[in-house]
Amino acid sequence: MLAAEVLLPVDTTLAVVLAALLAAAVTVAALARLTGDRGRGYARQIAVAGLRAAVQLAAVSALIGWVVRAAPLLLCFVLLMFAVAVRTAGRRVTDNGTWWWAAVPIGGAVLPVVAVLLLTGLVPYQGIALIPITGILIGGGLTATVLAGRRALDELRTRHGEVEAAMALGFLDREARLEIARPAASDALLPGLDQTRTVGLVTLPGAFVGMLLGGASPLLAGAVQLFVLVALMAVQVVAVAVTLELIARGLLHRAASTEVPVP
Known part of the structure; x- marks a missing residue:
């Protein structure tokens, strides 16, 4: 070793x-x-x-x-990671006051996955395990939210005329924006998909290498890396879907803060 x-x-x-x-x-x-x-x-x-x-x-x-020695400090550290992720993702997507809606896709994606991992015992309630796993998942949610939000809003701005045309044909506001923004926002899943599809062939990600350096067997290292990749895909899919829905409903947008949000 x-x-x-x-x-x-x-x-x-x-x-x-x-x-x-x-x-x-x-x-x-x-x-x-x-x-x-x-x-x-x-x-x-x-x-x-x-x-x-x-x-x-x-x-x-x-x-x-x-x-990692005290539960209250552990919880505060996890909340700090979440708050920084929300601020970073939100300000990457928009400059106005709707940035805080980034908390919904990140929190809505990460919290259920972490809860399942804790309840099933796959991840022990110990800081040395919980902090890195939660950090990886929050980071994945951050990336997916930023990519989906920016791509969707850019597409709506570029193809604004098509949104209005769809509404003129009888589409509801939300449905018209979804039709235009969905393909662009879905592209946010590509980095995670490519990483998962090529793992072991193109790259050996950090969890795998870290486990090997720590003395774990290659089989255990591979199982941990697979677990991380699948959990990340679950988080990113939910984050993209929720971000798309927020944008379609006009809750997360790029209108000036003094303007009335899109209904």
């Missing part, structure tokens, strides 16, 4: 390589003028994201041993 310290030693070399990779990513994004649909350059965002990741992981590494 290859020890984790041998695979990736935490030393000056690691720090230099990480800094070089981050600098390369920022440089390429700047030279290629990679920007979002709102004209914001990604170079600065990449730099900030990398630095934030370093600070946040350092803080979590220092606190995780303390947090």
Whole structure:
């Protein structure tokens, strides 16, 4: 078995390589003028994201041993993860006050899955197991919500005339928006589907590698990774479906905060 310290030693070399990779990513994004649909350059965002990741992981590494020892602290940490995910997803989808609706697809997707895992005993009520599993699922819900929300709203903006045409033919507001937005929002499932379909052939995801480094057998590592992938697919499907419904009903939108929301 290859020890984790041998695979990736935490030393000056690691720090230099990480800094070089981050600098390369920022440089390429700047030279290629990679920007979002709102004209914001990604170079600065990449730099900030990398630095934030370093600070946040350092803080979590220092606190995780303390947090997992007490149930109240464990619950607070999970709620913090959820709150950050909602804020991040919501603000990626819209700039107005409807961003908080992102809590519905993320919470509605993750909570039932975590409840089933706890009630069946597959995941023990212990921080050392609950925090990483919940974090993976919340992260999957965040990604699916962002992709589905942005794609659906972009499609509705681009094909607004088709929505009005469908309404003129007798479709209800919700039905007309669903017909236009559903295919685009459904594409949010593609990254998860591709990851699941190619696991073991193209990539060996983190759960599998982590279990092997921790001394688990390849069979157990494979079972854990399969469990994570299937649970993630369940979370992402629910998150996409709920996000699509919120947009179709006009609850999550990009109208200015001073405007009357779409009925």
